[in-house]
Amino acid sequence: MARFKKSGKKEVPGINTGSMSDIIFMFLFFFMVITTIRQGTLFVTTRVPSATEVQKLERKNLVSYIYIGVPIDKKHGKEPRIQLNDQFAFASEITAFIEKERASRSENDREFLTTSLKVDTAVVMGIVTDVKQELRRVGAYKINYSTKKGKSVSK
């Protein structure tokens, strides 16, 4: 039996944690690449509807966003509002918004500017139609109805 007896003091060697940081850094870079920094604060709820025939929005730097939904903060009322950049807006302000977005892009890219509409599912079409009419007036014809990928119709 003596064969199995431990001879003398033998410490378990410590686990080398030197490469642990490398692994975590790898994770970090991975997340930095696949995610985007959240821009601005949302003041409205935007639970976008789901659809099956979605396309990916390309050339992110050429996308301007319009959010429509019920204000998160109750003191702004329960009616759906439009949010442009970091503040509430009215449909009539969209013209100025699009002009500003256009001015901040180079001339070659202006025609590719897309407007992404992030609209809450429960919003009624009236306000969306107003926005669409404004966009037509200012000539921003390319739009994208933002949706999730998922089943849309229960059959």
Added chain:
Amino acid sequence: MSRKAPELNTGSMADISFLLLTFFLLVSNIDTDLGLSRKLPPLPQDGAIADKVNERNVFVVLVNARNQLLVEGVPTEIGQLKDKTKEFFLNPTNSIHLSEKEMKTIDLIGDYNKSKGVVSLRNDRSTKYGTYIQVQNEIAAAINEMRNDLAMSKFNKSFEDLNNAERKAISKAIPVAVSEAEPKDVGGKK
């Protein structure tokens, strides 16, 4: 006498990188920019005469304030919309009530019986946005399915796998012919 430099303690390095990782996880969000891309029609010019479109070539989809569908004058469930749209465009029986077709020569495909049909989508101001997107989605699904079928028969590949030129040809044969009509209340007040 050579002296060994003391080893750097890297134990806390992992903690620091974890901290950074958590920070990035919190401030960033995974890309969810997906959606249905559409092109709005230009505003009608004053005095311009609207193009006369044959009645049979217009597939009228109305959505009322109660989120009910009226397709070509018939109340329809949203689940049936896709098949109806496909039938309208393809018109397999050459019915005089469905869309007209016209022989066109398209690069890479050759002669193709292109449909002259247009979907006219009209909604009420109180229609739910979710329903509107569902309708848009069903119409898009119909068009995508028709494109896929054509791609399969012509190139033996699905539409997704085609190269740009082939994709363009298919898109020319089956365009996204959806007209979002001028806003108009279609009744059914709540």
